[in-house]
Amino acid sequence: MIENAVPLSLIFEYSRRPILLPNVVLVSIDDLFSINAWPELADLVKTPHLDAFAAQSNNFINAFAHVALCNPSRSSILSGRDSWDTGIVDNAVPIFERVAVEDVLFSRLDAGGYDVVMGGKVFHRPYYPEMDQFVSRFLDWSGFSNGTVPGGSNVAGVAYGSSGDLTLADTVLTEQVVGFLQESHTNPFALAAGIYRPHIDWIVPQEFFDLYDPNDITVPYFGDDTAGMADFYYAMTGSAFHGLVLDNDAWVELIHAYLASVSYADSLFGKMIGALDASPYADNTDVVLFSDHGYHLGDRGLWSKFTLWEESGRAPLMIREAGQTEGRVVGTVVSLSDIYPTVLDLAGVEGGFRGSGNTLLPLMEGGDPSQYAGDGAFTWVYGDYSYRTDEFRYIRYADGKEEFYNILADPHQLSNLVDDPDSQVQLDEHRAAVPDLDKLTLFLGSSADDSLTGTAGDDLFILGGGRDTASGGSGNDKYFVQSPAEIIEAEDGGTDTIVSSLAVTVAPANVENIQLIFQIGIPTTLFGNELANAIFTGVGRSTVYAGDGNDSVVSLSGADTLFGGAGDDRMLAGGSNDFLYGGDGDDHLEGERGDDFLSGGTGNDTLIGGLGNDELYGAVGDDLLHGNHGNDFLDGGSGHDLLDGGHGDDRLHGGVGDDLIYGGPGHDYLHGGIDNDTLYGGSHDDTLRGGDGDDNLFGNSGDDNLNGGRGADRLDGGIGNDFLLGWDGNDYLEGGAGRDHLDGGNGSDNIFGGGGNDLIYGGNGHDAVKGGSGDDRIFGDAGRDFLVGEGGNDQIFGGLDDDILRGLTGNDKLWGEQGDDQLFGGEGNDHLDGGSGQDIMRGGIGDDSYVVDDPDDVVIELAKEGVDSVLSTVDYTLGAHIENLRLAGSAAVGTGNALANRIFAGIAGATLSGLDGDDTIYGSNTADSIYGGNGADRLVGNAGEDTIHGGQGDDIINGGSNIDTLHGDGGNDLILGGVGNDVLYGGTGNDTLRGGANMDTLHGEDGADILDGGDGVDLLIGGANRDVMTGGLRADVFAFDDGDFAGLAANTADRIKDFNRLEGDNIDLSAVDAILGGADDAFDYIGSDAFSGTAGELRWEHVGSNTMIFMDVDGDALADYAIRLDGTINLAESAFIL
Structure with missing residues (x-):
């Protein structure tokens, strides 16, 4: 044992x-x-x-x-x-x-x-x-x-x-x-x-x-x-x-x-x-x-x-x-x-x-x-x-036959030792180790036409080569069929099976199962009946018609075509390219290793693709389709279907009904079809199309392409650089992480860019858009849109109609475009351009810039919100808390406020006014009128014949090129004529006037002024108080009028630093009345001689390293007026214009 x-x-x-x-x-x-x-x-x-x-x-x-x-x-x-x-x-x-x-x-x-x-x-x-x-x-x-x-x-x-x-x-x-x-x-x-x-x-x-x-x-x-x-x-x-x-x-x-x-x-x-x-x-x-x-x-x-x-x-x-x-x-x-x-x-x-x-x-x-x-x-x-066992192999068949081999001596089991007397002990030991089995009753046919009748138990019929008739009776009977035969089974007579090697096998009445002999490789056709059949094909090509009943059909290795017929059928493909048709009923169809075709037919079917590149069609009913491995095609047909592409690059179509579609791993194409569908893209670069209905599309990871189609759809790109298009309907779009492209299409859409630098289009309709984190570009397009940049340096375009734009954090750029828009920059250095229409712009915290193109545009800034600027194409006055103004286009008037403004003219001549504050104002290249107002201003005329008034305060004025008229007005001003025949007026205060090139006229006016004519033939008029004048190169004229003289000493008298008679300089005293009272008299030049006591005499003398010019206007032989010339100069009468 x-x-x-x-x-x-x-x-x-x-x-x-x-x-x-x-x-x-x-x-x-x-x-x-x-x-x-x-x-x-x-x-x-x-x-x-x-x-x-x-x-x-x-x-x-x-x-x-x-x-x-x-x-x-x-x-x-x-x-x-x-x-x-x-x-x-x-x-x-x-x-x-x-x-x-x-x-x-x-x-x-x-x-x-x-x-x-x-x-x-x-x-x-x-x-x-x-x-x-x-x-x-x-x-x-x-x-x-x-x-x-x-x-x-x-x-x-x-x-x-x-x-x-x-x-x-x-x-x-x-x-x-x-x-x-x-x-x-x-x-x-x-x-x-x-x-x-x-x-x-x-x-x-x-x-x-x-x-x-x-x-x-x-x-x-x-x-x-x-x-x-x-x-x-x-x-x-x-x-x-x-x-x-x-x-x-x-x-x-x-x-x-x-x-x-x-x-x-x-x-x-x-x-x-x-x-x-x-x-x-x-x-x-x-x-x-x-x-x-x-x-x-x-x-x-x-x-x-x-x-x-x-x-x-x-x-x-x-x-x-x-x-x-x-x-x-x-x-x-x-x-x-x-x-x-x-x-x-x-x-x-x-x-x-x-x-x-x-x-x-x-x-x-x-x-x-x-x-x-x-x-x-x-x-x-x-x-x-x-x-x-280690030495023997014992075989016992269900029909009671036995085999017994000594494996060590007979490895290929060619010599059966069942009847060997010397092996009976070992045979009995092996028999005892095998459990008792219910024996099948065996019926063997012959080459003739046999008629075989079974028992009430489980019978086994081995039909021969003739046309046999076999009746198993009750019990679970099995028929091995090699040639056409008649098989008779009673209703409820057990579960019976035909094992066939025929080209065509038809399940007789009341026989449940059909099985092809495993090794057979010829093309075969098998027909089930109205029972719940179990049908198994072989290695060759088979066509199966399961018929009515809840059938189970299994394909092995051949390229088979399986028809389930009526009933809830289960059909499994084999290793080749099989065709499975479920027919009526709730069927279960599975592909295998080949490129299989599965069609569920009517009913709520389950279709599973297998390893190959399969085609799955749910047809009518609420179906479940799973592509499994391979590049599969799934079509749900009509009904509320669930589609899962599985592995591979799949194409999935929901068809009619509310479908749930999963792309799975791979580069998939998902289409919802008609009604309200939900689509999930998976981990690769997928394409999702919602079709008709209110659909939900989720790209998940990968660079996905989502199109909602008609209906009020929800699109979520997930991780990756996605493209989302809402198409028709009031859609919700969310880009998720990555650099996404979102387009709401038609309808009033809600759009959220999410993480990454996104490109967002609202499309037609009244859209609400949030860019999320990242540097986003947002376009409202048509409709009254609400556009928010949120985090990042965003660019927002309102488009048509009356829009609301909010940049929030980051250095944002907002363009209202058409319509009466409201723009809010939020935190950061923002750019706001309302576009056409009557716009309201509010920059918020940060150094903001505005574009104004309508007289009714409103710019709002609060105190301590940064240094802000306005670019205006219309005449404009800066509002409170706005620092800078630049004109553009045909704008001709620009006015500052109480702050230290920077104001720039456009391309046309302008009237620019700084008002209060230490302003900086630049004119255009044509004729400008510039008014500094109060404060220490910097005023630049640039090219063009400019008129500049510094106003009150210590101003710096630069006329630039061309013929300018410059007024320092109040304060100690620096006035630069620049290129051109300029006229400079110092005004009150101790001013510095520099003429520059060309023929300039400098009026010091009140105050102790410094006048420098620069290059060119200049006219310098010092005015009241002690002035210091430099003519510069070429023939200059230093002119004086009554009341223009200061003290009589070298350090108090008006001073000319570079008088050069060889260059043709002159001193013009013609406007001075030489004799007090009476008519306007000219001076009498007496050279370096002493005054004689006669009123109206003019003399000069060398005093130290300077030359002093003295004038006696009352005849008391004492100097009443004096002019200092640097250097010792012998003056002829021709040096004076008397």
């Missing part, structure tokens, strides 16, 4: 829990045969990376699947439960219909603190919605998977050949895995990657075909004797495909393609392990490599898997612990279900569900093999058992 080596309780006690959580990497390679089951191919197959990994790992050379088929095997591995426990025995039942999400291996790892990252074929399907509960990141697996390629070959639906320039999905996945391992990760991760090859189709790069010489390939021919096989099993597996292989002389070609696919998978695995070993995670990562089962390559006339023999059930399994460098071969028979508890132990995840498998740690380096609780491995197919 074979018994467990240790008590079951020790399964839970044995663990090597790490102190620090290691990372875990699981890599599955689909349909990878075990070289230990195929010693003939061990020396031929080229897998250098797998070989190198085996040399560093615990290599379990006797690992077996529970069921040698993808879905049940992977479900057992990842759930930790036996296939006969879950009922997942073929590819028809998804794992999450029978296994709780929390019990799945990766869910356990997620709960244990791991970030689960997954891509490729890890589960049977790359995506189930339940996976979102524990997978934190999906890796891309988009690319070519199945189908005939140009130049390739095809045998009964199995394609093979060079992939050429195609991008293969497994290559994309490998790049994703390598990229992930090159990233920095802080949390421990569980990385799962499922390599699809060498699963059919065998399409891989040519370089891997070139590794093999077809002449070196020997076909695995084990003889024609299949008598040892159970009739049931032989009928189920069939030989039709192998017959087509032989007919096409393709056996060697197919093995060649399979081996090339194995080497391709090996190279991808090598890249993954190479990236891991080059990463910082190399010494703290456990790696598990496994396949889900083995593979037949024509042996016994069989291909693929799903048998009980060694070639199908035996699978590679290698585990490299963190830091392990030396390999170890483990010969103990183990089950793939042992992976579940082993990974939990390696990851340090304790407690909870442990599965039905046994931890492999005792068999690994440093372990105690006696503590391994396993005892052989079971493989199961539809009620048929195979039990494998």
Whole structure:
């Protein structure tokens, strides 16, 4: 008797829990045969990376699947439960219909603190919605998977050949895995990657075909004797495909393609392990490599898997612990279900569900093999058992037939020892280890037209080559049909199944299920009936009409067309490009690896795309569409639909109804269609169109393009540099972070730019706009708009109609444009231009500038709000608290206020008045009239014939070029004539007058003045009080009038500093009455002689270094008037104008 080596309780006690959580990497390679089951191919197959990994790992050379088929095997591995426990025995039942999400291996790892990252074929399907509960990141697996390629070959639906320039999905996945391992990760991760090859189709790069010489390939021919096989099993597996292989002389070609696919998978695995070993995670990562089962390559006339023999059930399994460098071969028979508890132990995840498998740690380096609780491995197919121990394989079929092989002596199981007397002891021990099964009653047809009647139990009919009639009666009956037959089942007579190899199969009345023999590759047509049928296609091209009832239709590898018909149907595409039509009812349609077409029809349908570039049409009803991977097209049709593009660059159309649309990862196009839709863009650069209705559009991250369409829409750009267009309706637009472009379009819109430097257009309608943070440009366009810049240095344009503009913080620029606008600068140095119309402008705190173009414009500033300026195209007087004024255009009058103003004329002559304050005023290049007013002013005439009055205060006056008339008026002024024949008047006060070039006339007037004629023939008239005069170059005239003289001494008399007779200077005394009283008399020049006592005499003399001119006007022989000349000059009478 074979018994467990240790008590079951020790399964839970044995663990090597790490102190620090290691990372875990699981890599599955689909349909990878075990070289230990195929010693003939061990020396031929080229897998250098797998070989190198085996040399560093615990290599379990006797690992077996529970069921040698993808879905049940992977479900057992990842759930930790036996296939006969879950009922997942073929590819028809998804794992999450029978296994709780929390019990799945990766869910356990997620709960244990791991970030689960997954891509490729890890589960049977790359995506189930339940996976979102524990997978934190999906890796891309988009690319070519199945189908005939140009130049390739095809045998009964199995394609093979060079992939050429195609991008293969497994290559994309490998790049994703390598990229992930090159990233920095802080949390421990569980990385799962499922390599699809060498699963059919065998399409891989040519370089891997070139590794093999077809002449070196020997076909695995084990003889024609299949008598040892159970009739049931032989009928189920069939030989039709192998017959087509032989007919096409393709056996060697197919093995060649399979081996090339194995080497391709090996190279991808090598890249993954190479990236891991080059990463910082190399010494703290456990790696598990496994396949889900083995593979037949024509042996016994069989291909693929799903048998009980060694070639199908035996699978590679290698585990490299963190830091392990030396390999170890483990010969103990183990089950793939042992992976579940082993990974939990390696990851340090304790407690909870442990599965039905046994931890492999005792068999690994440093372990105690006696503590391994396993005892052989079971493989199961539809009620048929195979039990494998270290030396023997025992098979028991549901019809009671048995097989028994000595694996060590007979590795290919060619010699059945059931009747061998020397093997009976061992046979009995293995029989006892297999649980009792309810036997099926077997009915065998022949080549004749048989009539077979079943029992009240579960019957199995193997119909022959004739036209048979079979009636199963009550019970769950199964019919294997090889030729047309009549099958009779009563109503409520159990759940019955037809397994067919026919080109056309029609479900008889009261038969629920149709299944094609797995290996069949011919085109087929299957018809359901009014019951809830379960229909499974094969590897060839099938067309299925499920008919009425709530049907389940599953496509395998062929390019199938599935029609659900009436009822709530569930339809699953396979590995090729399939067409699925739900028809009436609430249907569930799923794509797979191909580029699938899914149409829900009427009813509330669920459509899931799969890995390829799929087309999903919801049609009529409230549908759920999920594109999954690939660049998909989704159309909700009519009804309130939910669309999710998933991964890839998708196009999503909501159609009629209130739809909810998610773009998902990728560059997506979303269109809401009619009615009120909600659209979410995802993480890349997406395009969102609301269409008709009141829509909500959310760009999320990425540089998105959002168009609300008709209706009152809400648009939110999210993160990124987005474009938002409200279009028609009263819309709400929010740019979010980034440099966004927002346009409200028609309607009264609410627009918020958000973070970043945004460009915003209100469009038609009465809009409310806020720029948000950043340097924004805002255009109100048509309508009475309310525009606010908020943070940043904003530019705001009111547009048409009467607008309100607010800059708030920042150095903003506000243009009211047309209409009677209100502009508020807020904080910062703002620029406000009301534009046409009667505008009100309020700058606020900061140095603000205004543009006034209408006499009725109002500019408001308060005290201590900065130094402000007005540019006016109309005559303008500065209001209170505004410092500066500049005229423009035809404006001719500019007037300051009580502040220290800066006033500038425009291009035309102007009248400029500073009024109070220390003003600075600049004229134009034409004739200006400038009035400084009170205060110490600076007045500049510039070009043109200017008239300038300094007014009260110590002014600086510069006439500029041309002929100017300059008046200092009150105060001690500095007056500069500049270029031109200027006339300067000092006025009251001690003034300084400088003539400059040309012929200037300088009037000192009252006060002790300084006069400088500069270049040119100048006339200098000092006026009252002691004046100092400099004529400058050329012939100048120094003129005096009655009352213009000061004192008689050198330091009190009027002074001429540069009198030069050689230059032609003259002293003009003609306006002075030489004799007091009477008529206006001229002086009598007496040279340097003394006064004679006669009134009217004029004399000169040298006094020290100066020359003094004295005048006696009363005849008392004493000087009454005096003039000082610098230097000793002998004066002739000609020097005077008497």
